[in-house]
Amino acid sequence: MLIELNKDNISDLIQKAYENREIKVYYQPKFNALNGKIKGAEALARWQMSDGVVISPGMFIPLLEDLGLIVELDWYIFRETCRFIAEELKAGRKMVMISTNFSRLHAREAGFAERLSKTADSFGVPRKYLEVEITESALALEGVDIIDFVKSIKDAGFAISIDDFGSGLSSLNFVKDVPADELKIDKSLLSHNCENEKERIVLEAIFEFAHRLNMTTVAEGVETKEQLGFLRTCGCELIQGFLFARPMPEEDFREALISSTKETETEDILLIQSSTTASQLLLNAVFKAFPLVIMSNLSRNSFYMMAYENFSTRSCPSTGVYTELIVHGASTMYPDDQKLFSDTFDINDQIAAYERGERTRRVVTRQLGDDGIYRPVETTNYYMKNPDSDDILAITLSRAIDN
Numbered sequence: 481m482l483i484e485l486n487k488d489n490i491s492d493l494i495q496k497a498y499e500n501r502e503i504k505v506y507y508q509p510k511f512n513a514l515n516g517k518i519k520g521a522e523a524l525a526r527w528q529m530s531d532g533v534v535i536s537p538g539m540f541i542p543l544l545e546d547l548g549l550i551v552e553l554d555w556y557i558f559r560e561t562c563r564f565i566a567e568e569l570k571a572g573r574k575m576v577m578i579s580t581n582f583s584r585l586h587a588r589e590a591g592f593a594e595r596l597s598k599t600a601d602s603f604g605v606p607r608k609y610l611e612v613e614i615t616e617s618a619l620a621l622e623g624v625d626i627i628d629f630v631k632s633i634k635d636a637g638f639a640i641s642i643d644d645f646g647s648g649l650s651s652l653n654f655v656k657d658v659p660a661d662e663l664k665i666d667k668s669l670l671s672h673n674c675e676n677e678k679e680r681i682v683l684e685a686i687f688e689f690a691h692r693l694n695m696t697t698v699a700e701g702v703e704t705k706e707q708l709g710f711l712r713t714c715g716c717e718l719i720q721g722f723l724f725a726r727p728m729p730e731e732d733f734r735e736a737l738i739s740s741t742k743e744t745e746t747e748d749i750l751l752i753q754s755s756t757t758a759s760q761l762l763l764n765a766v767f768k769a770f771p772l773v774i775m776s777n778l779s780r781n782s783f784y785m786m787a788y789e790n791f792s793t794r795s796c797p798s799t800g801v802y803t804e805l806i807v808h809g810a811s812t813m814y815p816d817d818q819k820l821f822s823d824t825f826d827i828n829d830q831i832a833a834y835e836r837g838e839r840t841r842r843v844v845t846r847q848l849g850d851d852g853i854y855r856p857v858e859t860t861n862y863y864m865k866n867p868d869s870d871d872i873l874a875i876t877l878s879r880a881i882d883n
């Protein structure tokens with residue numbers, strides 16, 4: 481960019497940008513956490529300069545906020561979103577609900593809900609395709625009855641999402657009184673591998689809380705398979721993040737939607753009874769009882785850790801060489817228990833035992849927690865043969881037990 485944006489020039493430059501249609505909407509899909517289908521999207525502002533350079537909102541939104549000009553941008557993005565939805569519906573293409581960010585300054589805007597309605601109606605867009613995202617920081621705006629504000633939006637028929645939940649000083653108490661439909665869990669709550677015990681406890685509590693209030697949960701900023709795996713065990717419904725898709729221009733989003741919804745109708749019916757859903761339900765139930773589940777192929781000396789929590793799994797990879805996993809596992813145990821553990825799960829001994837007819841093996845060892853305290857942990861292996869390859873497989877279920 482040639483000109484540096486600042487408080488003195490932004491007002492003029494953004495006006496010209498609207499006129500020259502340089503302000504674009506990028507759409508980032510929200511995916512169903514179980515089947516990977518696009519279930520919604522978020523509209524995000526981009527400034528595409530005449531030379532093609534695209535500027536992220538981080539560069540201009542704080543300036544617009546300071547000057548109160550953000551209100552105008554939000555309405556512009558909302559209108560563009562309505563225009564896009566209307567065009568797609570008119571062309572007979574499938575659409576999903578799209579959320580638009582509204583700065584907390586709108587809570588002070590008289591007749592906000594009416595303006596939303598008028599705008600949607602002027603484009604002929606049904607309410608079910610439109611959602612308003614407000615940040616949790618808006619919930620505590622001084623001198624504003626935020627509950628009334630949110631109610632007026634809901635009463636007008638729009639869905640409402642609380643954005644950036646967990647990023648600031650959120651009060652669970654406040655959220656319980658706000659009739660929002662969706663809670664977006666801020667990306668700052670998710671570490672790279674979701675491997676910290678305390679972080680997991682906090683996240684689980686948030687999901688439990690949101691579900692009990694009948695709110696749909698969205699995890700933002702999901703970048704890794706490990707995060708996805710953990711979020712699934714929490715029952716998180718929607719995933720938004722680079723792991724699945726980055727924010728994209730209108731044309732690309734249209735394509736993404738077309739390929740995602742191709743077989744949706746039949747698949748939605750199948751989903752109710754499909755074995756994948758059943759397996760997922762079963763897995764979720766298993767994870768509740770056994771926070772550590774490992775699938776291993778003993779014949780190939782490999783493993784895949786499917787979920788783990790309330791355990792010390794520091795520095796333990798989620799997939800790798802089985803014998804290394806056992807060495808690592810033993811190293812986190814009480815010294816007197818290490819040999820018992822290594823012997824019980826010796827790979828060759830287990831394979832030989834399977835051939836002799838042994839189908840399960842269980843051991844209790846003392847395991848070091850993140851808090852530095854040893855606790856008894858029960859580890860049980862179940863063996864079976866892969867009928868296709870003759871490989872011997874083991875499923876490990878592990879849980880802490882009372883003394």
Ligand code: C2E
Nearest residue numbers: 524525536537554557581582583701702703720721722727
């Ligand atoms: P936000 O509302 O929390 O939007 C999500 C941001 O996270 C987006 O940044 C998105 O690109 C980014 N993101 C999504 N997935 C990932 C991921 O996996 N990893 C990482 N590291 N980031 C991810 P973006 O588009 O740069 O927007 C930044 C912020 O600017 C937004 O945060 C929102 O607060 C604000 N913003 C954007 N457009 C608008 C708008 O039209 N109106 C208002 N009021 N604010 C907007």
Ligand code: CA
Nearest residue numbers: 522581613643
């Ligand atoms: Ca947002």
Ligand code: CA
Nearest residue numbers: 643644664700
């Ligand atoms: Ca957010």
